[in-house]
Amino acid sequence: MRILCLHGYGTSPNVMKYQMSALMKLCDSSWNFYYLAGNLNCPVTPGFAPAIPGPYLCYSAEFDPVSMRAAHALVKETLASQGPFDGVFGFSQGAAVLLAYLLEQRAIYPGKRLPVRFGIFCSPVTLIATDPAYYGSVLGPLSLEDENRLRSARDDQLEQLTGSARVAIKALVGVLDAVEPVTRRPRTSFLNRPPLEVPCVLDPALFKARLPIPTLHVRGRNDPPALRDCSLSGESFCLPKWRRTFEHSAIHDFPRSMAEMKEMVSAMRSVIESSQQSKL
Known part of the structure; x- marks a missing residue:
């Protein structure tokens, strides 16, 4: 085995x-x-x-x-x-x-x-x-305003994201915050990027x-x-x-x-x- x-x-x-x-x-x-x-x-x-x-x-x-x-x-x-x-x-x-x-x-x-x-x-x-197709469907359709919200990494801004992007990013930031003592990197390090370079969570829905x-x-x-x-x-x-x-x-x-x-x-x-x- x-x-x-x-x-x-x-x-x-x-x-x-x-x-x-x-x-x-x-x-x-x-x-x-x-x-x-x-x-x-x-x-x-x-x-x-x-x-x-x-x-x-x-x-x-x-x-x-x-x-x-x-x-x-x-x-x-x-x-x-x-x-x-x-x-x-x-x-x-x-x-x-x-x-x-x-x-x-x-x-x-x-x-x-x-x-x-x-x-x-x-x-x-x-x-x-x-x-790439999944990435595109979740984070590809973001408006310029939503891209700026994502880059800010602020809870009040991320809450204003809509649809599948909001679901995926909400799941992501909780983990990024939880593992920051291990990675030594704040959430901004992962979110202040072009949308298709942001980690995109696989969501069961x-x-x-x-x-x-x-x-x-x-x-x-x-x-x-x-x-x-x-x-x-x-x-x-x-x-x-x-x-x-x-x-x-x-x-x-x-x-x-x-x-x-x-x-x-x-x-x-x-x-x-x-x-x-x-x-x-």
Whole structure:
């Protein structure tokens, strides 16, 4: 059983192995985890330096369509050159990149089988689109006045946006504010750009593709509201028939208590077994 793993922003494969070390002791010995390093350097997530030496990496620092396409290309190339993989396992930005990649693959090739048979997504941040048509439909129609509102990054101005742009930007700014201690960048850094370079959130009401594979969605029950909303949004892109959810007491992390780790591994086993039994 081969599982491709993507780490969170400002960490690394070594950090992810450390985060998962206790959990791994409970996993089936036949589950082989392969860790994909992000392709960009970025500031370390608070709490890991100097305990775990760098470099500290991410899959995108700008969250714009160009860098997100590069992240998707990295995933695609790894699946092709290092695969086959039975499933994927992502945490935070890694989970969001995997979800967005698989969803856009599903949208582009609706009749084609996905490259993996299951997904485990832990505390994903917001899913960012790369599809130009989706970008155009959400942020393309902005008037000059709305562009200025977007560039201002002010709540009172953003509230005046209309339609799908307002939905996408409202979801985005909550996450940008929540992760600012990690990125060290204010929301203006991401919003004061031409509209088609602003991160564009995949919204379940606007993007119709769904993942038809068994999935497990792991989140902290006490996560900040914006990050919890990201997890819930990610779940809604997966078919209820095939998805499982597990909540734990840690905040934007893996579970830490032995009881919760055992429960998560049990949920992982259930999803993996479902993927082996399904004909998807």
